[in-house]
Amino acid sequence: MIKTYAHGFPRIGKEKEYETLIQNFKLEQINQSELFDGIWKLEDEIIETYKQNVDLYPTNEMTLQDHVLDTSILLGRYTPDTLQEYYKLCYGKDKLKTKSWFDTEQTYFVPDFTDFNENDLFYQTKFKIVGEHPYLLGPFSFLKLSTGIPKDKFRDFALRIAKLYQLIVDDFLQVHIDEPAFTTELNSEEMDIIKEMYEIMSKTRMNTKINVFTYYGNLEWIYDIYELPINGIGIDFVNGIDNFDNIMDKGFPKDKTLLAGGVTSSQLNNLSEIIDNIYVTNSKPLYHYDVQGSEHILKNMLK
Numbered sequence: 001m002i003k004t005y006a007h008g009f010p011r012i013g014k015e016k017e018y019e020t021l022i023q024n025f026k027l028e029q030i031n032q033s034e035l036f037d038g039i040w041k042l043e044d045e046i047i048e049t050y051k052q053n054v055d056l057y058p059t060n061e062m063t064l065q066d067h068v069l070d071t072s073i074l075l076g077r078y079t080p081d082t083l084q085e086y087y088k089l090c091y092g093k094d095k096l097k098t099k100s101w102f103d104t105e106q107t108y109f110v111p112d113f114t115d116f117n118e119n120d121l122f123y124q125t126k127f128k129i130v131g132e133h134p135y136l137l138g139p140f141s142f143l144k145l146s147t148g149i150p151k152d153k154f155r156d157f158a159l160r161i162a163k164l165y166q167l168i169v170d171d172f173l174q175v176h177i178d179e180p181a182f183t184t185e186l187n188s189e190e191m192d193i194i195k196e197m198y199e200i201m202s203k204t205r206m207n208t209k210i211n212v213f214t215y216y217g218n219l220e221w222i223y224d225i226y227e228l229p230i231n232g233i234g235i236d237f238v239n240g241i242d243n244f245d246n247i248m249d250k251g252f253p254k255d256k257t258l259l260a261g262g263v264t265s266s267q268l269n270n271l272s273e274i275i276d277n278i279y280v281t282n283s284k285p286l287y288h289y290d291v292q293g294s295e296h297i298l299k300n301m302l303k
Contacts (some may be wrong), residue, residue: 008285031284058176059131114148139180183217
């Protein structure tokens with residue numbers, strides 16, 4: 001039986017409540033408790049929407065500003081002690097630089113590792129991860145989105161961060177990890193580093209199921225991705241026009257789940273003949289759409 005999976009539902013709210021909450025907090029028109037109450041209300045509405053429409057979805061998708069910044073804090077690159085310090089990283093004279101999120105109109109705050117030692121990174125446990133099936137930005141994508149890492153130190157940073165991710169995922173039975181950088185132009189050295197990272201991350205007490213989601217393009221290294229010690233692979237069948245043919249040509253691992261993003265009914269029928277475990281999912285995060293558009297996608301995922 002084909003099941004459904006959704007991720008990245010827009011946090012803005014139907015009436016743009018998200019932006020209003022943050023702006024009101026910055027202007028000191030609401031306090032921290034009121035901000036949190038409003039943010040968690042939006043998250044509860046998202047979870048309820050998921051529950052009504054799909055079989056599986058990640059938790060921990062909500063952020064107070066930006067997931068890349070949150071990951072920087074989770075890994076100890078930045079250590080704000082208060083919410084005011086958190087927002088100083090986003091606004092004001094000392095704010096972090098922003099950059100386009102891959103080839104989209106979205107932006108993110110760029111982690112800067114200039115003159116930073118990888119051994120100073122640590123799992124900042126006070127930054128809470130919510131839910132039983134948390135969303136995490138993938139460690140390789142996080143590094144590719146960062147700046148200030150010398151080329152000859154990239155592997156050192158990668159392996160250090162992989163060890164921290166191993167500690168993080170070790171607390172959960174299942175995790176959702178976004179790795180859009182897997183669809184960018186990678187070289188063989190980078191692919192070897194990815195394999196090393198995920199080998200480290202997979203050594204968990206509870207044999208955590210790691211589902212890795214890729215999107216925005218073709219998986220040029222798809223057969224190497226097959227070899228990663230992970231449970232499921234999210235693949236974009238809309239923007240990655242070669243992905244379907246590559247799978248049909250060389251097959252798909254029997255021990256893994258395919259999370260088929262934006263797959264057509266015809267493609268799904270063909271894939272079902274060679275793959276036992278399939279979830280139909282969105283081709284890219286739903287935050288690229290408004291709330292109404294995202295709800296429409298969820299309601300029509302198997303149509």
